[in-house]
Amino acid sequence: MAHGGGGELTRQLLAERIIPRLSNELLNPLMDSAVFDVEPGRLCMTTDGFVVDPLEFPGGDIGRLAVCGTVNDLAVMAADPKVLSLALVLEEGLEIELLDRVIGSIAEAARQAGVVIGTGDTKVVEGRGSGGGMTITTAGVGRLKDGMRLDPGRIVAGDVIIVTGNIAEHGLAVMSARDGLAFETKLLSDVAPLNGLVNRICESGADIKFMRDPTRSGVAGVMADLVEDVGLSIELEEDALPVSAIARHTAELLGLDVLTVANEGKIVVVVSQADADKVVAACRADELGRDGAIIGRFTDAQPGLVELITTAGGRRLVQRPYGEDLPRIC
């Protein structure tokens, strides 16, 4: 591919390859901005840049990731995602078939999430190294649901931590496809839009205090953030962690801790003990939350630490990972 400069070639690329696949009434006029009505209420906005190596991995690709990531960042704030923007930076040398597949994934993920790509931009740049890569930036707008009071400041000792399904699958699946690390596995990334699941959780009648999607530094990262913000401690139970056997073995093989591996289709939810069952039931009623489980609780032990009560009955610290976790040698 060699579509630099924003001239006729770029226009052709857009007209033939991108616009028709993402078609909707906000995008189709091809004006400089998308125009749409909003219901009265509070709006929520987020943005995220996506880079992933490799661009396609078992269970997804950078396109699906870019839509789901932004949809989920809105959803966990208890907002209903409506419109996304999409900025593509394509490197010269990118295979056109790969671009087609990524655009297809974007369209499919947007359809699944019930959002539209309202506006976008495409640039073609010289590649780094061997070229052929791409990065995607999406931004999203949604309307906050009424009556929600998400605020980690309301968390008290005794509150319960729920995760909506099997953890560590995205990070392990991506690693399995990485150049040089490739290994055969049936593991698929869990990348999925979670606004439907969030709707169920919010409608369960539980008083939700906090939600976050445990992406890059895994469940451990969210736990560490919470302990720092709230000043309480967290006790997790190893036996309660939803982990598929295949993910557990793969993590063991690579010497990684499932708690620090990325997820792209899970939510950590904090509620009072009294509301926990409602949330778990709401989760399990949804295909994307069927393995949801209570994984731990807040305690007032000081200083604030995240501890794991292990299967063996021992205790150990859980910390956020330092940069990217690296597979071990033997």
Place this chain on the structure above:
Amino acid sequence: MSDTQRKIRKLIGQIEAICLESRPICLMEVCGTHTVSLFRSGIKSLLPDSLRLISGPGCPVCVTSQGYINVACELAGRDEVTICTYGDMVRVPGSNGSLEQQSAEGASVVVVYSARDAVAYAVKHPDRQVVFLAVGFETTAPATAAAVMEAKQKKLDNFFVLPGHKLVIPAMQMLLSAGEVAIDGFMCPGHVSVVIGTEAYRPIVEEFGKPCVITGFEPEKLLQGILLLVKQVAEDRAEVENAYDVAVSEKGNPLAWQMIEKVFYPAAAVWRAIGEIPESGLELRDEFKAFDALEHFGIEPGPDEVPPGCLCGEVIQGKATPPECKLFGTKCTPMNPVGPCMVSSEGTCAAWFKYKS
């Protein structure tokens, strides 16, 4: 309570009962994976105080000399070179930065999971001089041997290895000969033993009278190994016992050994902060010398300089625990490691910091 939990409780009870009657016991786990498993499973927090577990020289990254890291960094700095390495190695600081820093500055550093992936990389990138950092114990050496044989068979002229493999038994013998650490028995590495077999530990038992138990990695397996060891110590026996017989046999894996012997011969090797141990490393045989990066690029590893204050050398010999190092947790953290024991996921300092600090 689950079945596993019941078994674990029972094993801990048995270990406690023996330790109660016995003098204090000090066991060394030679393998970095054991160190991490003991912490990660929480077992360390369940054992009686009179039973001390110390970590030995079993983390491949931690025993790699600074001189080796410096050579790797020097090669990474060359425009035509791509370094292929196991992930753990990239953050280890050399005298002038780490491979990770060099990569950030534009050097070509690729993380691989096996030596053969490095060969595949060399095949795919004929314009690059690919150097594989061949570190690790008897577990990874057969894979390096296979990769070198494959490179020879494919007549590759752009694939090289930087030899840094280490052998476990000579290091255990050195520790015992030095006599500076009172070790009552060894929890022997499960993966390494798959290759070398239980028989390899015979000299440790016969010459030094120290019990050796080959141990697996699941919590239950770890405890079975520990129980066999404390029993031997309490009964004043010294034998090789196998608590990992699902994977480890008496003779090990002869095929893997043959591969190692075809490509390498045992030679003196420099261990980080310990110095040279005879017959504890692997050098390429003459017919494979063309794949030796040192030879090809004409460089010599420099001296093994240890950063001032770093106790990694003492830690890997069981002479010091991480918190005894003044840098631990302050100047040396996983974010800004000074020594390799804080870098590797298998490193003793990293395990203490992650799970216990």
